Amino acid sequence: MNMLKLENQVCFPLYAASRQITALYRPLLEELDLTYPQYLVMMVLWEHSVMTVKELGELLYLDSGTLTPLLKRMEEKGLVKRTRDEQDERVVNIALSAAGRKLEKSAEKIPAQLACEMDMNEKELKQLRATLHKLLQKVGHI
Template sequence: MENQETPKLENQICFPLYVLSKEITGMYRPFLEELEITYSQYLVMMVLWENDGLTVNQIGEKLFLDSGTLTPLLKRLEAKSYLVRKRKKEDERVVEVSLTEEGRNLQKMACSIPGKMAEKLNLSDDDLLELKATVDKLMQIIEK
């Protein structure tokens, strides 16, 4: 028989994950303000720094974002001259996104952010690796 007890916030895994996500994103803010980008824009740029020339759909798959959410992000980054969007000649429905020289220069400026975040979180390398492994495990379960 199912447990009919009212769920308690303190017993839920979703709430601390929600708070952590919100707070960690906020911790990035001062570092990203120096680059004049938002956290969402930073995620897009990281994807392109790893694999330049992806399509909008490919970026969306990596970030779990639909094109309706992603397109405004890309437009703002294009307005800042960090990337260009071009329709493919073979299929004009497909938009390819490529970094500009300014976008590649931004990557050099962003290289210090992971270290600054690790310092701010004040966790050991082992703790960070363990947390990342646990989160990756949850992501694999969710993706199935």
């Protein structure tokens, strides 16, 4: 097997699928005035309400150089509040604003709409998610 053939690569279908799925999200997220990375941050905060930048980065596999400008734009939109920790001012806490919390209701329909666009049943989606989480666990430490 020629390992340099595109059809024999694992990375290419992952890359292409990621781009295609992100493109499916775009019109859904435009209604909320969110980018896909902002949507990821919002999902985490809808679940946890407050997190540090470090915790967000670890959970989303993003470094602080990527997160800081992203969070600054989200704060300018009024979706989150950034505050320095009282015990350690090097730590920045990110909390949902009232507007950010309110946006959750509008976002509730997005996962079902995306699943419909992907034309995969619940079992297929669950299996794909499990495989991708396993892959992330194996390579996520890099």
